[in-house]
Amino acid sequence: MLNIDTVDQAIDFIESRLHEDITVADIAASVAYSLYHFCRTFSQIARHTPYDYLMRRRLAEAAHDLLKTDQKIIEIAAEYCFNNTETFGRAFKRVFGILPTQWRKNDRLDPHQLMPRLTRAHLAHMVRNASLKPTIEDRAASRLAGMAALVRDDPDLPDRLREWFVTELELWDANHARDVYSLRLYPNRWADHGYFYFIGIEIGANETIPATWVIKTSPLGTYARFTHQGADQELPLAFDYLYHTWLPQSGWALAHPWNLIQHRPGAPDSTAQCTIAIPIERHGAIHGTTAT
Amino acid sequence: MEPTIVEKGQIVLVGLSFFGDPFRLHGGWEEENEIGRLWLRFMTYLQQRHDQLPAVNAAPAYEVHIDHAERQRTGEYEVFVGIAIDQLATAPFDALVKFLPPATYAVFTLAGTQIGGDWPQQIEDWMSRARYQRAYAYEFQYYDERFKGIDHIAESEIDVYVPITRLAE
Numbered sequence: 001m002l003n004i005d006t007v008d009q010a011i012d013f014i015e016s017r018l019h020e021d022i023t024v025a026d027i028a029a030s031v032a033y034s035l036y037h038f039c040r041t042f043s044q045i046a047r048h049t050p051y052d053y054l055m056r057r058r059l060a061e062a063a064h065d066l067l068k069t070d071q072k073i074i075e076i077a078a079e080y081c082f083n084n085t086e087t088f089g090r091a092f093k094r095v096f097g098i099l100p101t102q103w104r105k106n107d108r109l110d111p112h113q114l115m116p117r118l119t120r121a122h123l124a125h126m127v128r129n130a131s132l133k134p135t136i137e138d139r140a141a142s143r144l145a146g147m148a149a150l151v152r153d154d155p156d157l158p159d160r161l162r163e164w165f166v167t168e169l170e171l172w173d174a175n176h177a178r179d180v181y182s183l184r185l186y187p188n189r190w191a192d193h194g195y196f197y198f199i200g201i202e203i204g205a206n207e208t209i210p211a212t213w214v215i216k217t218s219p220l221g222t223y224a225r226f227t228h229q230g231a232d233q234e235l236p237l238a239f240d241y242l243y244h245t246w247l248p249q250s251g252w253a254l255a256h257p258w259n260l261i262q263h264r265p266g267a268p269d270s271t272a273q274c275t276i277a278i279p280i281e282r283h284g285a286i287h288g289t290t291a292t
Numbered sequence: 293m294e295p296t297i298v299e300k301g302q303i304v305l306v307g308l309s310f311f312g313d314p315f316r317l318h319g320g321w322e323e324e325n326e327i328g329r330l331w332l333r334f335m336t337y338l339q340q341r342h343d344q345l346p347a348v349n350a351a352p353a354y355e356v357h358i359d360h361a362e363r364q365r366t367g368e369y370e371v372f373v374g375i376a377i378d379q380l381a382t383a384p385f386d387a388l389v390k391f392l393p394p395a396t397y398a399v400f401t402l403a404g405t406q407i408g409g410d411w412p413q414q415i416e417d418w419m420s421r422a423r424y425q426r427a428y429a430y431e432f433q434y435y436d437e438r439f440k441g442i443d444h445i446a447e448s449e450i451d452v453y454v455p456i457t458r459l460a461e
Contacts (some may be wrong), residue, residue, distance in 0.1 A: 023365040024364065025365040033413060034411075034413035034414070036412045037411075043313070043316065044315070049316045050367055051365075052313075258406060
């Protein structure tokens with residue numbers, strides 16, 4: 001029953017018709033499935049209903065166009081098959097929490113909010129990690145020491161910094177067996193200006209560290225913790241699942257724009273297991289703590 | 293997949309229903325779907341109403357899928373699960389009642405792995421081959437003693453009833 005090719009083909013059909021007034025029945029017919037069987041298969045693999053996927057993708061593209069074009073809101077709404085600005089506004093607010101006018105005024109493009117097209121790699125990743133079920137846990141504040149950099153036009157910089165840090169770590173503590181943590185912090189407008197990457201270890205209050213390192217505190221709070229089984233190269237697929245599939249369906253919201261990965265020492269990359277934690281809060285909560 | 297054609301009078305069902313896409317996710321990871329949850333809710337309900345309704349598994353059960361205008365656009369529809377009753381007066385206040393009209397039905401028997409397959413498409417194919425159309429916008433699955441439970445699909449059989457009428461020549 002798990003037919004990735006069929007769902008991938010259906011996604012091709014959807015993506016090439018985001019501007020056309022298609023129905024879920026049209027999508028099912030495009031892959032020669034009955035409506036019933038199609039909805040079932042699509043949801044099992046893509047973890048969105050076909051209609052939810054279609055709407056989220058239209059809204060993601062419309063949100064992008066709001067910031068990157070001068071088109072009127074009514075024109076963008078019509079282009080993505082919303083009958084009027086009220087229907088568009090309601091759907092937009094449901095996904096992004098604010099109205100299109102406010103979104104345009106804020107002018108803050110955060111790719112974590114815009115659901116990307118699901119590729120075959122995304123589908124295969126979800127099928128393989130069928131038990132991508134998080135643990136919700138309260139985590140105490142922890143003190144991390146390590147190295148940090150701004151990642152802007154150099155996507156390989158985190159890998160290089162990690163290698164560099166591990167070398168430094170061995171010099172500092174040859175017999176270390178500590179978990180290594182990487183943090184990604186996303187300031188406003190990070191899509192234009194870059195994000196901060198930090199790699200480090202947890203340290204005690206009285207430990208001294210090399211002068212080239214910095215200290216970062218990961219604050220106490222509630223976290224969703226996921227186990228990622230696979231290569232580091234697949235982490236972007238895991239994050240797409242967390243931000244665009246799990247989070248909107250979970251009843252939780254992102255508390256702060258950063259995430260934490262905990263790497264086990266010595267695990268080979270291809271089969272490595274790491275845990276990903278994202279800070280979450282109930283919808284409507286008031287922010288109390290921030291990463292420092 | 294060839295059906296048998298049967299005539300049925302009005303069927304009165306008492307049960308519970310769900311509207312939406314039953315395969316939408318809960319929390320993004322749970323395997324269960326809304327149809328399974330509806331069945332569980334209905335089974336629990338039958339136990340609570342054992343003084344007014346037949347006991348669980350004592351009577352055949354019906355899973356009715358009812359199309360609404362939105363279904364083609366969004367994939368959302370109504371699923372109703374229930375059992376047949378003779379006297380409307382026996383329906384408890386907190387249950388729903390469905391009247392299925394007298395109809396000619398094409399009855400397809402699904403066995404084992406067929407149950408999880410794309411049989412709705414095969415039914416559509418058969419209807420267009422045999423020059424029938426749907427008489428009403430619903431169909432139902434009929435579960436009797438031949439259904440051995442969700443964990444024993446391989447040894448199970450169910451019937452799918454589709455109300456039909458001849459296509460005009």
